[in-house]
Amino acid sequence: MLQGPKPTQDKARTLRAEMTPPEVKLWQVLRERPAGLKFRRQHPAGPYVLDFFCPLRLLAIEIDGEAHNRGDRPEQDARRDAWLTENGVTVCRIPASAVLADLDAVVTHIVAVASSLPPLHQPAAGPPPLAGEDE
Secondary structure, eight states, X not given: OOOOOHHHXXXXXXXHHTOOHHHHHHHHHHTTOGGXXXXXXXXXXXXXXXXXXXXXXXXXEEEEOGGGGSTTHHHHHHHHHHHHHHTTOEEEEEEXXXXXXXXXXXXXXXXXXXXXXXXXXXXXXXXOOOTTSOO
């Protein structure tokens, strides 16, 4: 579904080795699975690489540095967000400065957003009825 092509996978591998300081700081918390939520870092999704991704809730976390406000970057981000939304992914953009200023508040916000989304798979309601039983 959201798997990226080989060049995107290679780029994700490179980006994992070159994470920015705000991404590293946030990853140190997200890798501990806050509220039981699993996150992946630098996750390929179609033609894009997501900073962080919660597969259970289809939530992308994007850490935006100052460069996201310059040039054609806002338009690129809008196209990317539209593509992700079309593919069922909710995008949560967080300024890098917020991660550096108040990591606890950022993590609390991420957990709240993730918790507000339905899980990708609903738990089973129990075993199916046996033959001859009423449903």
